[in-house]
Amino acid sequence: MRAKNFSFAAKIKESSDIRRIISVINEHNGIVRKVLYNSRIDSSIAFFEIANFSSELMTALIQSDHILSSVQEPLFIKIKIHLPQKARVISEILTHADDAGVIITLMEFDAQEAKKEDILVLMLNAVESQSVKAFLDYLKTSYAIDIVEYTPNNEDLDNTIFYITYANRIRKFTHDQGDHFVLSFLADINSIAFELKKLGYDPEDIFMKIYENGETLNNTIGEKFYADYQVLQLKSDTSLHCFQLPCGGNVYILENATESLMIDTGYGIYHDDIMRMCRHFGLWQDDKKKTLFISHGDADHCGGAGYIGMTPYSHPGTIDLIRNGNRAYKSVTEGSKLEQIYTTMIGTFSKWLPPDSYRKFQSSDKDKVGAFPVFGSLEACGYKFTVLESHGGHQYGQLFLLNEEAGLFFTVDSCLNLKSISPERTKYNQLADLFMTSVNVDSDLARKERKDLLEIAADLTAKSDKPFYICCGHGAISTIKDGKLTAFGQTTRYTHS
Template identity: 40%
Template sequence: MGKFSFIAHMPDAPGSLHRAAEIIKKYDGNINRIQFDRRIDPGTVFYEVTATGESYRKITDELAAIGYLQSSIKPLDFLKFCVYLPHQPGALYEFLSYTTSAGANIALIDFDDKGRHPNRLTVSLNLEQSTVVDELLDQLKSRYRLEIIEYDKTGRHLDDTVFYVRYAQEVRDLIGESEEAFLLSFMADTNHIAQELTDRGFDPRKAFDCVLTTGRTLNATNGDRFYADVQQFPLTPDTTLFCFQLPCGGSIFLIQAPDELVMIDTGYGIYHDAVMAMFSHYGPGNLRNLSRIVITHADGDHCGAAGFFKVPVFLHKDTLEIIRTNNRAYGSRNQESVLEEFYTKMINLFSGFNPPEDSRVFPDPAGATRGTLPVIGTVRAGEIILEVLEGLGGHTCGQVFLYSPAHGLLFAADTVINFSSLSRERADYSSLAAFLVTSVNVNSELAKQERTALLALAEETDRTLAGTGRRCLICGGHGAVSVLENGKLVPSGDIKRYDAGKKNEQAGTN
């Protein structure tokens, strides 16, 4: 027995669901999941069934034989036109016989004999094949006076009677042409999270909107439209810390020492070319001195470009497993969450995820701690030595933090973030993930404990550095590098805006 999924596109008529269920029962299939919502699409139904491989083949063969099985997502042609009908009994009936024979789905029909055009009927049709459109138009033109208003072959003007076809076309626009099987699977996965969110009281359409907005935002902030907020801090006379706050997702940190460069997190893969151009603008250039990368955790905005760099990548063993399983909730109590699993697949797809090739796993804890956080190794960047602290599994399992008490550095990943420093655009983008997974932390209680422990370290470091003129720089995974002022995070130093389109920077635009 195995678990199989398929999509059915059924007539919007009484008994359709019953007929499909009868076929599944006939071959001893057990329905594990079914989702149909007329508010989204009146003809598309999603199934997951448990059956033997042979039974599943027979089920889908019989569904295909009666036209129920959806095996491809071809963009439909959209045709809108006016036709002038004789004002006599049966005129509309005769016209509709042509559209029915062509297999056209009527999206709009408008006629009023009291209006300004008493003989004009306005019609919008969705059709599966261009050849059918041409044949239908030839038939109609030989019988009626026609005026074509719009003819679209891209699928962009489809209405909600074919919601999932329109959705698939918009996904195509984001990722390029893909195999039909992949699009069908992605469509089913999106439907599954919409079903889950509906069960939690949310509008299912918002799930689809958030998915598409995520992809569109990433595309819209790349290339010449890429930008970043940049901070620089001298750590020693010859060592500099850079923070590059990208348009969407996490920040990239570089520690530039005389003979080597260490990167902490990589940003999304989709931004790689734009990021490399930005590095050239600020001095690191082609990163010829890059010696290693440290990944704080497995979310795509922190490790998604790691595979572009041919250097060792250091990370926690659970981070490596999250990358391998493609599930950001791996190892947590939410590991089976359909929301977490889908979000990981979706964001990695849209963001051009490129996993590390040369992975080096940090060792297990050996007893040393900083407060409540185990110390599991060290990372050197020139004369800067950073302790690697193991997280508790709050934001994700395997998240690590980097700490240098001597130089006042605390890389807090996504556990301590100066949210007030986020631009409106970044905050809006972050809210998409928060909706799709309901919480960006896989364990909120543990995330609070981690935050408390890190802030305690920052306060302790500030006390130790008192009188030196230095402060503990809290380098959150998002937002500005900050310091603690009366318990609140306040951006530190100058923040400059890098604009790829203008190839320059401006001060104080964060």
């Protein structure tokens, strides 16, 4: 197996530092695979990816003082200088700043002809505290100055420390991970931005949208959590609840008097809220036999399984995919950097705790349904479901559940009623489309998968004298009318309050 490349963030004080770092790498037989540096985004940090890494090389990089090991933000001092109205005064001040080695990150000056003095506003990077002290001492001897602000969190800063500032903004979404993890995560995010830059996207816009992704998840938990739900009464004592969570995939709970089947768990970050919602509806309680089914390995479908604490029925390939850390595992896009990094990013933001093992399905007397191989069967709540193996268009290892008696077909993420998805959920889902260019790991197979699923659904609908329900991975439970998916019944909003 090829050794994994080593990535690190490097401190850049001047452009020649990049050449010096590469020289250190070459001297210790390292191989530069990638360098990402854009002074328009941040002039102080570059990201390197190298092969043939060694402990000697790491030591040399540390000794060269180029490895960035902390994301602590430097302090900034904002000062207001009262200037006499005379020639060359600004030039004199800036010359003294240069001589002292002070870094000026913001400057504002507007001559006030109607007044006896002018005002010069400077923002100073206080990393080199002795330099700043010397400069302030000089200013005090000649001018009246005011310390306007002294803070590490100023929105007026230029791009000299963009990455450090950004790392501290997203730290709250990484759930108490240390600086080493945050820096590694930042390097991954930077790779997403620059990969998408090749496709014409603005890197700064990508950074903003990634932040929005984490913010949206964190702003929809606790008292801000909500879900849109539908209830199908299948028998007098048997019902199916569909919960559309604020972000990500649906959670289904099929329940009768003695059993409860949960189909997918949603994001891990929603686990506590889902359990609270279940208590409200009297679902998934400990007095019933519980069964968990995981349809596939995306974080919004399996990310809460580890919190539930039971082994789910699933495809062994889903567990392999989870261990591999790449949602495009065993697909034509497996080598895509975007797929790998998105898996890490969304897993981090959503508190991903997926299953680490699976239960095997019972055997089935069927070999095939439509175009799909039968993977086994699953009995729960008085129904025997046929388990179908997908083509792998959305993801390798994805499974579908079918029961003709109940008229239930869980098509998960391969067949969605997009029109039934709310605008706020659609906006969130578009972020995944942007980051990966497509939520399907094989678009051609995904189109065939949807077509084949709809053919089965249309055929069973035509044969049935009662509704046949398409239970999608996102959006409302739907039926087929005039050849199109149509949301069934009423959808109601749940909140904790």
